[in-house]
Amino acid sequence: MGVAQVPVAEGKSLQQTVEILTRKLELLGAEKQGTFCVDCETYHTAASTISSQGQTGKLMYVMHNSEYPLSCFALFENGPCLIADANFDILMVKLKGFFQNAKANKIESRGTRYQYCDFLVKVGTVTMGPSARGISVEVEYCPCVIANDCWNLLMEFMQSFMGNHTPGIPSVFGTKHDSIYSPADTMVQYMELFNKIRKQQQVPVAGIR
Amino acid sequence: MLPCPENSECVYLLRVITNFAGPSPGIGLMLEDCTSLISVSAHLTLKKNAILFSFSELERLSNLVGKPSENHPLHNSGLLSLDPVQDKTPLYSQLLQAYKWSNKLQYHAGLASGLLNQQSLKRSANQMGVSAKRRPKAQPTTLVLPPQYVDDVINRIDRMFPEMSIQLSRPNGTSAMLLVTLGKVLKVIVVMRSLFIDRTIVKGYNENVYTEDGKVGYCISSNIKFYFYLVTDHATTALLHYQLPQMPDVVVRSFMTWLRSYIKLFQAPCQRCGKFLQDGLPPTWRDFRTLEAFHDTCRQ
Numbered sequence: 001m002g003v004a005q006v007p008v009a010e011g012k013s014l015q016q017t018v019e020i021l022t023r024k025l026e027l028l029g030a031e032k033q034g035t036f037c038v039d040c041e042t043y044h045t046a047a048s049t050i051s052s053q054g055q056t057g058k059l060m061y062v063m064h065n066s067e068y069p070l071s072c073f074a075l076f077e078n079g080p081c082l083i084a085d086a087n088f089d090i091l092m093v094k095l096k097g098f099f100q101n102a103k104a105n106k107i108e109s110r111g112t113r114y115q116y117c118d119f120l121v122k123v124g125t126v127t128m129g130p131s132a133r134g135i136s137v138e139v140e141y142c143p144c145v146i147a148n149d150c151w152n153l154l155m156e157f158m159q160s161f162m163g164n165h166t167p168g169i170p171s172v173f174g175t176k177h178d179s180i181y182s183p184a185d186t187m188v189q190y191m192e193l194f195n196k197i198r199k200q201q202q203v204p205v206a207g208i209r
Numbered sequence: 210m211l212p213c214p215e216n217s218e219c220v221y222l223l224r225v226i227t228n229f230a231g232p233s234p235g236i237g238l239m240l241e242d243c244t245s246l247i248s249v250s251a252h253l254t255l256k257k258n259a260i261l262f263s264f265s266e267l268e269r270l271s272n273l274v275g276k277p278s279e280n281h282p283l284h285n286s287g288l289l290s291l292d293p294v295q296d297k298t299p300l301y302s303q304l305l306q307a308y309k310w311s312n313k314l315q316y317h318a319g320l321a322s323g324l325l326n327q328q329s330l331k332r333s334a335n336q337m338g339v340s341a342k343r344r345p346k347a348q349p350t351t352l353v354l355p356p357q358y359v360d361d362v363i364n365r366i367d368r369m370f371p372e373m374s375i376q377l378s379r380p381n382g383t384s385a386m387l388l389v390t391l392g393k394v395l396k397v398i399v400v401m402r403s404l405f406i407d408r409t410i411v412k413g414y415n416e417n418v419y420t421e422d423g424k425v426g427y428c429i430s431s432n433i434k435f436y437f438y439l440v441t442d443h444a445t446t447a448l449l450h451y452q453l454p455q456m457p458d459v460v461v462r463s464f465m466t467w468l469r470s471y472i473k474l475f476q477a478p479c480q481r482c483g484k485f486l487q488d489g490l491p492p493t494w495r496d497f498r499t500l501e502a503f504h505d506t507c508r509q
């Protein structure tokens with residue numbers, strides 16, 4: 001429901017910061033439940049289509065989430081989110097003429113999945129190519145389908161292990177009002193987080209190793 | 210006067226006395242007779258004294274015994290205390306204990322009935338007074354109500370709460386099964402027996418409540434472990450709380466009113482500690498009267 005980036009603690013490595021977070025969760029009583037992975041590939045609109053239709057080049061992101069192993073998500077920035085079957089990837093290969101894969105931009109978050117009562121917490125290390133770039137924390141409250149309804153409750157929970165790095169309300173919530181939260185909303189948040197981390201790479205920040 | 214059985218002289222005396230009354234006999238005979246008469250009268254005096262003594266003794270003793278006191282708190286059973294064979298049969302002490310406990314019981318029963326009568330919508334509420342007057346013949350067979358009546362009552366309740374939708378079906382014969390959807394918060398499967406709520410199961414809004422053939426099913430397991438399990442628990446408690454056998458429709462309405470208080474399920478912090486979470490669980494309990502939210506551990 002909420003995806004946030006946690007900055008690396010001062011004087012600690014990225015790996016150490018992840019360990020601090022997970023230890024706090026375990027002390028709280030959260031149980032380890034395997035691993036998770038969210039990946040994202042970037043596609044450029046091929047040059048030929050831009051010229052013929054007079055559009056500016058748009059980026060498309062094709063994402064996978066281990067929580068939904070049979071699905072594939074295709075998103076535009078600020079645009080619609082398409083939820084397709086997992087073999088959507090093969091279709092993308094066939095569409096090579098229109099969408100070109102920017103292989104170097106592939107980014108993913110891998111980590112441990114925790115369950116605490118009805119909360120689902122995923123603490124992941126965001127890597128791009130060979131290097132680790134940041135830490136992502138996803139928190140979901142399973143019984144509730146309206147994200148805005150349980151945001152205060154989520155905040156209280158996140159404060160218990162994230163302290164003052166607890167994020168503000170995600171922008172996706174603002175447009176949701178009281179419609180039902182969907183997996184696509186999670187993917188949009190991951191996409192925004194990945195984009196933020198990519199930009200950090202362009203302007204290197206001291207302290208991230 | 211009866212003849213003395215011990216002494217023949219007494220028989221003689223009688224004869225003498227009758228002779229006195231009759232024609233005068235010889236004087237010689239009289240003298241002779243007088244001596245024996247004197248001895249007879251002495252004998253009689255002795256006997257009379259003995260009898261008198263016995264009487265006064267009896268009177269004295271009976272005074273000692275006294276009247277069995279009527280103002281004894283235990284009345285006649287109090288006399289058991291006079292039983293000299295205490296050690297063998299401790300009846301009296303046992304009796305006193307029994308009285309003591311019966312008094313205590315009565316006192317506590319009085320207090321309890323006072324407390325229970327404060328809440329009129331209770332299973333144990335006293336129905337003798339008001340409702341008996343208002344409904345002299347309160348449907349004696351509420352267990353067998355026509356299905357149409359049940360439908361009407363449910364429809365009326367459905368219209369009462371706009372944020373709550375009640376869908377009635379009869380998947381297994383005559384007993385109604387309600388699927389109550391509360392906002393976008395939760396779903397409750399209510400199994401009815403006539404107009405009595407038999408069982409409730411609380412499910413998440415996004416959980417499946419239908420069996421494969423499209424009927425409402427109540428045995429589909431919930432994968433959200435804690436939260437709805439607890440609410441199901443509380444709903445069962447609520448069922449036991451809202452009991453009024455003569456007015457089953459009131460019970461269903463009260464239960465639904467209580468259930469509706471869960472509409473702010475994830476938005477209401479605990480009214481006692483002010484927090485949302487305690488041990489990872491939100492306030493699952495709703496007070497039966499005020500409908501305020503509390504953690505299971507924070508309720509009184």
Ligand SMILES: [Zn+2]
Binds near residue numbers: 479481483503504507
């Ligand atoms: Zn509380």
